[in-house]
Amino acid sequence: MLWQTLFGHPVRAFGVVSLLLSISLAIAPAKNHFSEWRHYQNKYLSLIRGRGDAVTLERRFHDHDGIQQIWLPQLGVVDRCTSCHVGLKEASLADVSVQPFRRHPVIPHTLDQYGCVMCHRGQGPATTVEEAHRSTLAWEQPILPARYVQSSCGQCHRAPLTGTPQLNSGRNLLTRYGCVHCHTIKLPDGSAIQPTDDPPSLEHVADKTTREWIYAWLKDPQAYAVTATMPNFKLSDPDARDISAFLISNSTPIAGDTVPGNKNEKAPDPAEGASLYGESFCASCHAVQNAAGNVVGGDIGPELTRVGSKVKPEWLRAWLRNPRVYDPGTAMPHYRFTDPQLSLLTGFLGNKTDSDLLASVHLDAATPEQIAHGKLLVTEYGCASCHEINGIKKPDNFAPELTRIGSKPLTQIIFLPGMTHALPDYIAAKIRQPRSFGSALKMPQFSLAPAQIDALTTALLSLTDRAHDLPLALTVPSKPPSNYQPAGKAGKLMDDMACFTCHAINGRGGDLAPDLTWEGSSVQRPWLLAFLKNPGTLRPALIRRMPRFNLSDDDAKELTDYIMTVYQTPAFDRDSMPSTGYPPVQVEQGRQLFYSKYACQSCHIVDTKADKGYIGPSLTQVGSRLNAAWIYHWLKDPQAMRPGAIEPNRNMNDEDARALTAFLMTQKGSDKQEAKK
Amino acid sequence: MTGHGRTLFVLCLILGSAGCTHKSGPASALKPTGFGAALVESSGGKQIGATGTVLAQPLVVQVNDEQGNAVAGALVEFSGPAGVSFDPQGGVTDSSGQLSTNVTLGSMAFRYQLTARTSTKAQKPVDLKIEEIALGYQQMVGFQLDNKYCGRCHNPESSAERVSNFDNLEVKPHPFTEGETLNKMTDADLTAIISHGGPALNKSALMPPYGYTLTKTEIEALIAYIRLVSDPPPHVSGTVYAQK
Numbered sequence: 001m002l003w004q005t006l007f008g009h010p011v012r013a014f015g016v017v018s019l020l021l022s023i024s025l026a027i028a029p030a031k032n033h034f035s036e037w038r039h040y041q042n043k044y045l046s047l048i049r050g051r052g053d054a055v056t057l058e059r060r061f062h063d064h065d066g067i068q069q070i071w072l073p074q075l076g077v078v079d080r081c082t083s084c085h086v087g088l089k090e091a092s093l094a095d096v097s098v099q100p101f102r103r104h105p106v107i108p109h110t111l112d113q114y115g116c117v118m119c120h121r122g123q124g125p126a127t128t129v130e131e132a133h134r135s136t137l138a139w140e141q142p143i144l145p146a147r148y149v150q151s152s153c154g155q156c157h158r159a160p161l162t163g164t165p166q167l168n169s170g171r172n173l174l175t176r177y178g179c180v181h182c183h184t185i186k187l188p189d190g191s192a193i194q195p196t197d198d199p200p201s202l203e204h205v206a207d208k209t210t211r212e213w214i215y216a217w218l219k220d221p222q223a224y225a226v227t228a229t230m231p232n233f234k235l236s237d238p239d240a241r242d243i244s245a246f247l248i249s250n251s252t253p254i255a256g257d258t259v260p261g262n263k264n265e266k267a268p269d270p271a272e273g274a275s276l277y278g279e280s281f282c283a284s285c286h287a288v289q290n291a292a293g294n295v296v297g298g299d300i301g302p303e304l305t306r307v308g309s310k311v312k313p314e315w316l317r318a319w320l321r322n323p324r325v326y327d328p329g330t331a332m333p334h335y336r337f338t339d340p341q342l343s344l345l346t347g348f349l350g351n352k353t354d355s356d357l358l359a360s361v362h363l364d365a366a367t368p369e370q371i372a373h374g375k376l377l378v379t380e381y382g383c384a385s386c387h388e389i390n391g392i393k394k395p396d397n398f399a400p401e402l403t404r405i406g407s408k409p410l411t412q413i414i415f416l417p418g419m420t421h422a423l424p425d426y427i428a429a430k431i432r433q434p435r436s437f438g439s440a441l442k443m444p445q446f447s448l449a450p451a452q453i454d455a456l457t458t459a460l461l462s463l464t465d466r467a468h469d470l471p472l473a474l475t476v477p478s479k480p481p482s483n484y485q486p487a488g489k490a491g492k493l494m495d496d497m498a499c500f501t502c503h504a505i506n507g508r509g510g511d512l513a514p515d516l517t518w519e520g521s522s523v524q525r526p527w528l529l530a531f532l533k534n535p536g537t538l539r540p541a542l543i544r545r546m547p548r549f550n551l552s553d554d555d556a557k558e559l560t561d562y563i564m565t566v567y568q569t570p571a572f573d574r575d576s577m578p579s580t581g582y583p584p585v586q587v588e589q590g591r592q593l594f595y596s597k598y599a600c601q602s603c604h605i606v607d608t609k610a611d612k613g614y615i616g617p618s619l620t621q622v623g624s625r626l627n628a629a630w631i632y633h634w635l636k637d638p639q640a641m642r643p644g645a646i647e648p649n650r651n652m653n654d655e656d657a658r659a660l661t662a663f664l665m666t667q668k669g670s671d672k673q674e675a676k677k
Numbered sequence: 678m679t680g681h682g683r684t685l686f687v688l689c690l691i692l693g694s695a696g697c698t699h700k701s702g703p704a705s706a707l708k709p710t711g712f713g714a715a716l717v718e719s720s721g722g723k724q725i726g727a728t729g730t731v732l733a734q735p736l737v738v739q740v741n742d743e744q745g746n747a748v749a750g751a752l753v754e755f756s757g758p759a760g761v762s763f764d765p766q767g768g769v770t771d772s773s774g775q776l777s778t779n780v781t782l783g784s785m786a787f788r789y790q791l792t793a794r795t796s797t798k799a800q801k802p803v804d805l806k807i808e809e810i811a812l813g814y815q816q817m818v819g820f821q822l823d824n825k826y827c828g829r830c831h832n833p834e835s836s837a838e839r840v841s842n843f844d845n846l847e848v849k850p851h852p853f854t855e856g857e858t859l860n861k862m863t864d865a866d867l868t869a870i871i872s873h874g875g876p877a878l879n880k881s882a883l884m885p886p887y888g889y890t891l892t893k894t895e896i897e898a899l900i901a902y903i904r905l906v907s908d909p910p911p912h913v914s915g916t917v918y919a920q921k
Contacts, residue, residue, distance in 0.1 A: 097785055105728070105786060105813035106901065108894070146729025146784040163818040163898075166730055296837070450764070450779045451733045543837065599882040602830070602846060612845035615829050639890065646826055649889035 036128050040084040041065060044101055053092050061086060067127060070115040074471065077115035079124035081132065085116075108163075118466070119152035120144055140410050144461070147454055148424050151406065154462025156470060158187065159478035166451075170459030172196075173452060177229050181386045182399035188468045188475065197229060201327065201388035206251035207258055208315045208326070212361045214244040217310075222447050224310065224357060225303040227287060227295055231444035234435065239377055245366030246374025250390050257326040258314040261343060273348025276341060284512065284544035285331075285501070288352070298544065300331060300501060300510070308353035317346045324496065333498040336550040381442055399443065406464035428457045482507030490562030497549050505567065512544060515642055520567035521574045522641075525560060527625045532556045538617040571640070577628035582662035590663025593656055600660075603647070606667055616647060621669025632661045707769055710750030712798040713740035716805040719775055725820060725906075728811045729784040731764075735777040738793045738805060740770050747774025757791040760784055786813035786905060810906060819902025822895055823853065826887065848881035856907035867900050 007013040032038070041061075048057040068082040085100040087093045088111060093103040104111070117124040122143040126132040133143040144152065150167040160168040174180060175196040185193040205214070216223065218240040221230040235243070277283070282304075287297030289305040297303075311319075318325060320342055323332040337345065375392075382398040383389060405427065413426050416436065429436065431453050434443035448456070467475075484506040486494050494500070500509035503516045519528075533556050535546040551559070568574065594600045603615035622631070630641070635657040638647040652660075721736035740751040753776045754767035760783025770776045782789060793805040812820055823831070831850045833843040843849065851858050859867075866878060872888030875881040891899070904911055 102785070106815040106897075108814075147731065147781060149729065150727070162821045163814045165817065165821070166727055449733070450731045450735075454731050596882065599885065602883040602885065603842065613842065614840060614845055615842050646829075648826075648885045648887050650886065651889045 037067060037080075037083040040100055041086060044086045047096070047098075047101055048087075051092070057087075057090060057092070060090070070111060070124075072113075072115055075114065075118060075474075076466075077117060077124060079115040079117055080127055081116040081120075081122075081124065082111065083127060084129070117141075118155070119149060121152075142422055145424060148458045148461050151458040151461035154459065155406075155464055155467040156474060157476045159476060166455050166458050167462065169452070170455035170457070173448075173456050174459050177231075177446060177448075177456075178386050179402075179456075182382060184397055184401045184403065185463065186401075186403040188470070188472070189477065194481070198329070198331065199230075199386040202247055202251070202383075203388050203390050204251055204254045204257060204326065206248045207253055207312070208319075209310050209312065211244045211248045211363055211366075212358050213310050214247055215240050215361050215363060216358055218243055224306055226289060226305075227299065227303045228447070231446045233381060233444040235377075241363060242366075242370045242374035243377050243383075244363070244374070245370045246372075246378060247389070249366060249371050250375070252390060254326065257318050258312065259318040259321060260314050261317055261346065268344045268347035270348060270351060273344040273351075276344050277348055279548070280335060280345075281545050281547040284547070298512075300512070304349060304352060306352060306354040306357060308350045309355075309357045311349075313346055313350050316349060317342050320345050331498055331501040333501065333547070333549060334496045335547070336552075338550070381444075402460060402463060404463060404465055404468060406461040406467070424457055424461060427460050428453055431456050479507065484508040486562065486566070488562070490558050493555055493559055497551075502546075513546065516563070516567060518567055518569040518641065520564045521569045521572070521627065522630045523626060524579070524624060525564050528563060529556055529560045532559055539614075569641070572629050572633055574627045574629050577632060577661065579623070579628050579665055582665060586659050586662040587666050588663075590659035590661070593660050594663055597656070598650060598652075598660070606664075619664060619667055621667060623665040623668040626664075628661050628665050631664050632657050635660055707752060707767070709752035709769055709796075711740070711748045711770070713748035713751045713770075713774070713795055714743045714797055714803065715741045715745075716753070716793055716795050716803050717741060718805060718807055721777075721780070722807045723809070724780075725810045725812060726782050727817055728782060728786055728813050731779050731781045732809060736763075736780050736791075736793075736807065736809075737775050737777045738807075739773075739775045740795050741774065749774055751795050753793055753795045755780075755791060755793050757789055758783060758787075761789055761791065780809060782809060782811035785811065786816055787811050788905070788910065812902065812905065815898045816902040816905050818895065818898035819900070822891065822899050823902060826891075827853070827899070846883055848883055850884065853903045854906055854908045856909040856911065859903060859907045860909070860911040864900055867903065868896055871896050871899060 005012075006016045044061065045058065048054050048061070051057065064082075066083075067080055070077060070079040070082065082088060085102075087096065087101045088104040090103050093101065096102055115124065116122070120143055121141050123132050123141060150164040153161055153164045154167045154171070157164075160171070174185070175193060178195055178197050178199065179185075180193045180195050181199070187193065213224075217230070218233065218235055219237075220232060221228040222232070283297040285298040285300035287295045287299060287303045287305075289295050289303065295303065295305075307316075315326075319332075320335070320337060322334050323330045324334055378384070378389060379392060382395055384392040384394050385398045388394075406423070408423060410421060410423065413423070414437070415421050415426060416429065419425055419429060430443075431446065431448065434445065435441050485491060486505070499505075499516075502510045502513040504511060505516045509515075523531075532549075532551055533553075535548055537545060539545075594606065600606075600619075601611040601613050603613040604617070604619045605611040605613055606619050608620060634641050634647075635650070635652050636654075637649055638645040639649060717739050719737040719739045721732065721734045724732045724734060724736075726732045736755075738753060740748045740753060742748050747770075749770055749772050751770045751774070752767065753770060755763040755778055757763070757780075762781045764779045764781070766778075768776050768778075780791065787810075789809045789811060791807045791809060793807065794802050796802050829839065830842045830846060831852055833841055833852060835841040853859065862870075869877045870880065870884065871891070872886060874886035875884035877886075887896070
């Protein structure tokens with residue numbers, strides 16, 4: 001009947017068909033007209049209409065209206081985000097806070113260089129809000145929340161960047177908290193990330209501590225030290241009992257790692273012990289929790305708040321005498337303490353106890369079954385991934401590899417009920433509470449602050465497919481790790497004193513103290529010899545200073561000769577300028593320049609009565625400390641002599657630099673003045 | 678195209694990427710067992726963090742009674758501008774009268790004014806204003822440079838790691854938070870004094886030039902940072918540089 005009405009007559013049929021045709025033809029333009037991006041572009045126009053620079057903004061908008069696309073074939077980027085985010089490049093929209101019209105914050109890259117999804121993820125080609133920002137059935141890459149956006153920098157930049165502290169901290173945590181002991185993370189160049197922590201060997205642990213302490217530590221490492229990086233394995237009482245039984249029975253003695261104290265010696269004065277602890281700058285590396293609960297001190301060595309409850313006094317004494325007997329690779333220097341000093345320090349540290357720690361630990365003698373069960377647990381939990389344990393090999397690939405974790409497909413992830421189905425949320429939840437994904441999982445509970453969890457998540461999210469597949473020319477690699485090793489007797493001495501724990505030489509070593517790569521060009525021999533024997537303070541404002549290692553004359557001489565001979569810069573000859581004999585006129589000219597034109601007294605002290613600058617090293621005796629040629633070249637370009645030096649480059653002309661060098665070389669200081677400071 | 682409703686919803690989703698602050702927190706279900714008269718900041722205010730990230734230290738506030746004694750069991754709720762989120766959003770104070778929350782900053786580089794609120798027995802609200810600063814990439818670079826070079830003299834506060842040189846200088850430098858002075862200086866002035874030192878603006882030579890040490894981009898970053906942390910904030914819309 002309806003058919004008859006519509007198509008009964010040829011003219012009517014023609015009319016109906018035409019109508020249908022025109023409607024179907026109108027669908028495409030109508031879809032276009034009512035599209036979301038057009039809606040936002042219209043909203044943008046009404047937003048800018050009232051502004052002072054409306055004409056300019058409108059003109060720039062109309063140069064590029066319609067759907068916009070950034071196409072970067074080399075990077076695989078097809079981004080249409082700028083169709084709605086119209087104001088990204090408009091600096092004058094700095095006050096606009098509504099999306100999608102905010103201007104983009106200033107970053108080192110431009111939109112046209114890298115597009116949007118490189119950093120923000122999401123679906124670049126999509127033209128609707130839903131499809132671009134959220135995961136759909138077909139596309140599963142949602143937008144990356146702002147809190148993890150620094151991870152994107154890490155896809156190309158392997159070295160730390162000034163503007164990405166969160167990423168840098170996350171990468172540090174990955175190596176410092178031992179993540180990479182169990183999880184392999186390979187870099188695009190094929191090398192694996194190496195851990196920077198040094199978990200102690202347990203081969204001789206019975207010499208060092210008691211079974212009771214191991215039990216308490218296993219149950220809750222942070223109860224012993226709040227800064228402990230060892231995670232909590234949530235062991236049951238019998239499991240902790242059996243592991244401690246196995247570790248103690250499995251330990252082998254090692255000659256010389258315990259020294260009994262002198263029985264007849266009277267108890268050492270705690271105040272003297274404390275002052276020796278201070279003078280030896282133990283706090284540069286070790287922290288102690290004070291009464292207010294604040295952890296004060298460095299984090300290179302373990303926290304010592306309750307060390308007296310942990311280590312045996314005879315072990316502690318031997319360790320302080322020469323730590324390399326127990327652990328040849330330790331970062332702790334060999335201090336060469338005298339016997340009375342050893343007694344003082346052993347007594348002082350031995351008093352740092354906590355009676356609550358072991359009060360409730362009562363262990364019966366271990367049975368063979370318990371020991372066997374302990375060994376099984378140690379293997380199951382992968383303890384040997386971090387610690388050396390007699391008879392147990394370090395397991396390979398103990399935990400899943402994380403090389404491409406940042407691109408893990410959502411379909412491969414089992415989410416917990418109620419969790420947002422997104423990769424960052426999964427990674428963060430997994431770090432926050434690994435066992436919430438199953439009580440049988442082995443991954444232990446780490447003690448991390450929310451900001452640290454976010455930092456770790458950021459570092460892991462940077463390990464994407466894109467990071468691995470980018471053309472190498474587009475990546476910024478980090479400095480390759482240096483395995484520099486000084487040669488001969490001096491090299492052995494430097495290992496013994498753990499110089500590399502604080503100083504870097506040729507790319508290897510810590511950043512707590514100055515880089516010594518060109519030290520031989522910098523300092524004068526007699527000064528260096530005296531300094532090694534008794535390090536004075538060059539920077540009075542610093543809390544962390546070079547400790548005194550009680551070197552013998554021969555050792556100090558050996559080390560001085562090596563440094564003076566080997567660590568010379570090829571940039572200049574250190575003897576090219578005289579150390580004395582500058583004309584008084586030039587010296588006076590230098591003094592004027594020092595105090596007026598260059599105002600060096602802002603940061604340095606030449607005259608201890610008048611000058612107060614406490615940033616740079618004291619220059620009262622710089623004429624007997626540094627070489628003239630070094631001073632001259634330093635003044636010309638400090639960063640060329642020591643990369644990262646904070647002294648500004650003054651673009652000094654040769655004449656000024658020579659006069660200042662002349663003036664500084666007359667600052668020979670006097671012993672009396674030095675002793676006073 | 679269901680029109681504005683859906684669009685607004687999606688907009689809201691994007692804006693409050695870390696969650697809208699309007700939703701009722703778990704705190705509303707909690708019953709206070711104590712009431713205080715004053716709310717004080719214990720720690721965690723005036724922190725500096727990157728946009729969109731959680732602050733390194735938790736924000737801790739304390740509820741006190743009229744005598745200044747800590748009150749346990751008092752209800753405290755936190756609120757802030759859109760984009761800021763709190764974990765937890767609120768709760769009751771512990772035995773030492775304190776409540777701690779982790780603050781996630783919004784995605785705009787901005788000085789965020791947060792509010793902690795508790796109420797007295799008479800249901801009168803007591804508010805505490807707290808400020809946290811979020812830095813974008815550029816300001817973050819400036820912040821790091823300030824830490825390395827400038828803060829040694831321009832920041833009068835000493836830390837455990839670094840003793841301030843502020844008091845040792847005959848002519849006192851202006852702290853970067855000193856909006857009164859710094860807002861009067863244009864970006865060009867600041868660039869000049871950073872690049873060429875104090876004498877460029879007839880000021881003390883104790884301020885050395887950094888034009889040969891820092892790049893142009895770094896100096897711009899430093900100025901962006903100074904503009905963000907200065908108190909009171911400057912009355913300009915955005916960095917003048919970016920117009921070029």
